Amino acid sequence: MSRLTSTSAFSYAAQKGPYLSIWGAFFFVSLSEGMLVVLLILRFVPTTLLQTLTLLLMGCFLISMFGKLLCPLWTHHGLSTTELELHYGLDIHVKVPRSLIVSAQPVQEKMGPFSIPRYHAARQRISLAFAERGQILLCLKHPVALRLRGRVCLTNQILISLDDREAFLAALDLAHTHQEERAVPIEQALSTYARTEPSVQSVRRELPLIADDAPVALRAENLTRSYASFTAVDSLNLAVRQGEIYGFLGPNGAGKSTTIKMFVGLLKQTAGSAWVAGHDVWREPLQSKMALGYVADRALLYNRLSGREFLAFLGQLRGLPLKETEQKIASLLDLLELTDAAERLCGSYSFGMKRKLSLAGALLHEPKVLILDEPLNGLDPRSARRLKDLFMELAAGGTTIFLSTHDLTTAEEICQRIGILHRGHLLAEGSPAVLRDLASARDLESVFLSLTAQSQEVLL
Numbered sequence: 233m234s235r236l237t238s239t240s241a242f243s244y245a246a247q248k249g250p251y252l253s254i255w256g257a258f259f260f261v262s263l264s265e266g267m268l269v270v271l272l273i274l275r276f277v278p279t280t281l282l283q284t285l286t287l288l289l290m291g292c293f294l295i296s297m298f299g300k301l302l303c304p305l306w307t308h309h310g311l312s313t314t315e316l317e318l319h320y321g322l323d324i325h326v327k328v329p330r331s332l333i334v335s336a337q338p339v340q341e342k343m344g345p346f347s348i349p350r351y352h353a354a355r356q357r358i359s360l361a362f363a364e365r366g367q368i369l370l371c372l373k374h375p376v377a378l379r380l381r382g383r384v385c386l387t388n389q390i391l392i393s394l395d396d397r398e399a400f401l402a403a404l405d406l407a408h409t410h411q412e413e414r415a416v417p418i419e420q421a422l423s424t425y426a427r428t429e430p431s432v433q434s435v436r437r438e439l440p441l442i443a444d445d446a447p448v449a450l451r452a453e454n455l456t457r458s459y460a461s462f463t464a465v466d467s468l469n470l471a472v473r474q475g476e477i478y479g480f481l482g483p484n485g486a487g488k489s490t491t492i493k494m495f496v497g498l499l500k501q502t503a504g505s506a507w508v509a510g511h512d513v514w515r516e517p518l519q520s521k522m523a524l525g526y527v528a529d530r531a532l533l534y535n536r537l538s539g540r541e542f543l544a545f546l547g548q549l550r551g552l553p554l555k556e557t558e559q560k561i562a563s564l565l566d567l568l569e570l571t572d573a574a575e576r577l578c579g580s581y582s583f584g585m586k587r588k589l590s591l592a593g594a595l596l597h598e599p600k601v602l603i604l605d606e607p608l609n610g611l612d613p614r615s616a617r618r619l620k621d622l623f624m625e626l627a628a629g630g631t632t633i634f635l636s637t638h639d640l641t642t643a644e645e646i647c648q649r650i651g652i653l654h655r656g657h658l659l660a661e662g663s664p665a666v667l668r669d670l671a672s673a674r675d676l677e678s679v680f681l682s683l684t685a686q687s688q689e690v691l692l
């Protein structure tokens with residue numbers, strides 16, 4: 233991949249046509265109403281001075297309003313070797329050092345026409361996207377104070393829109409950037425790390441086979457969830473065995489998070505059943521939750537507790553013995569490289585640190601089944617590698633892991649079996665090798681694209 237030598241420009245023009253026509257219509261309606269108001273002012277305001285002032289005020293209001301409405305049309309971003317410059321409208325200009333960007337993922341989030349630009353304080357996210365197409369979510373290494381229209385926003389994520397996401401991702405070249413930033417080569421860093429921290433030293437590549445008669449740890453039987461007339465998950469049947477790592481793949485909106493929420497008891501199914509470690513999620517909620525560790529796609533933390541306090545609080549909630557829990561917390565913080573930040577408030581953690589703390593919380597009671605919604609999302613390559621090794625170690629020790637992911641390479645690397653969900657239906661299931669044979673494809677990405685494309689043709 234060639235590195236950038238100067239600034240590359242990326243714009244977003246795809247939606248400008250429809251956007252302009254809507255606002256053009258709006259402009260003409262406002263103009264006719266404005267002329268009526270001008271006539272009323274000239275007719276009823278007594279002096280010429282007052283008339284001029286009122287007209288000036290009205291003119292300024294209209295100009296500023298149309299300026300704001302049309303600002304998405306001036307969207308262009310520049311990527312240089314050192315920073316990403318985001319230009320949005322005439323007055324928003326944000327610079328982000330490239331070294332802070334740890335991940336960039338294509339996403340498709342719902343947008344309202346009047347909701348741009350936005351800052352979500354709870355998610356520490358700036359949204360500069362104004363359409364659902366072409367979105368990229370940038371995750372930063374830690375929260376950064378960025379100025380948006382004069383307001384300082386503590387930012388962990390930035391959502392932008394681009395005409396050509398692939399070109400942008402290629403230019404951003406995250407893997408390359410992070411490798412170059414390391415003081416030592418990755419292999420050397422890993423071996424140093426392995427010497428100093430033996431708890432997660434193995435980088436195991438072979439996945440152990442799961443015996444056909446191993447007990448089923450996670451089961452769905454005709455699991456269905458509907459929202460009004462729309463069925464998000466439709467008669468899903470699956471069984472994951474003890475010690476197995478099962479990858480749950482599917483395009484956006486396929487129903488992965490809905491399924492996971494039904495497994496963890498956050499969402500009640502419309503029909504069918506779900507079991508965790510042999511316990512029906514709704515009939516035996518306590519037993520199933522005791523057997524379960526869950527990491528949601530967004531970290532759910534108490535921002536005013538320190539990392540250590542948060543884990544201690546979870547330990548108390550689960551009724552774990554105090555002394556043992558303190559030791560467990562120390563070793564989990566160590567394992568996940570959070571010891572230095574343990575006394576800091578969770579609210580000040582970066583996106584990746586929050587996810588790691590959530591994972592520590594999910595592991596605290598040594599669950600039989602670990603359910604992870606996009607567990608590596610937003611993690612830097614080193615943390616991601618560490619967690620993948622950890623998952624394989626846990627599975628080798630008998631923990632069952634069910635994870636949803638969009639990262640096909642990771643799925644192929646660590647999952648014994650993979651299920652591909654599309655529009656609420658399980659399209660295919662099997663080991664990566666079986667799926668490759670099924671779709672006559674060379675890698676999981678081709679399998680995924682081929683199966684979901686075939687299904688698209690059938691279901692449309």
Ligand SMILES: Nc1ncnc2c1ncn2[C@@H]1O[C@H](COP(=O)(O)OP(=O)(O)OP(=O)(O)O)[C@@H](O)[C@H]1O
Pocket residue numbers: 459464482483484485486487488489490491
């Ligand atoms: N509360 C809700 N009301 C109505 N529809 C919903 C609701 N929650 C989810 N859906 C719909 O259910 C479908 C499945 O959503 P879900 O979040 O499970 O998808 P997903 O596979 O996790 O997607 P992604 O990969 O984008 O996270 C989507 O079409 C979504 O719009």
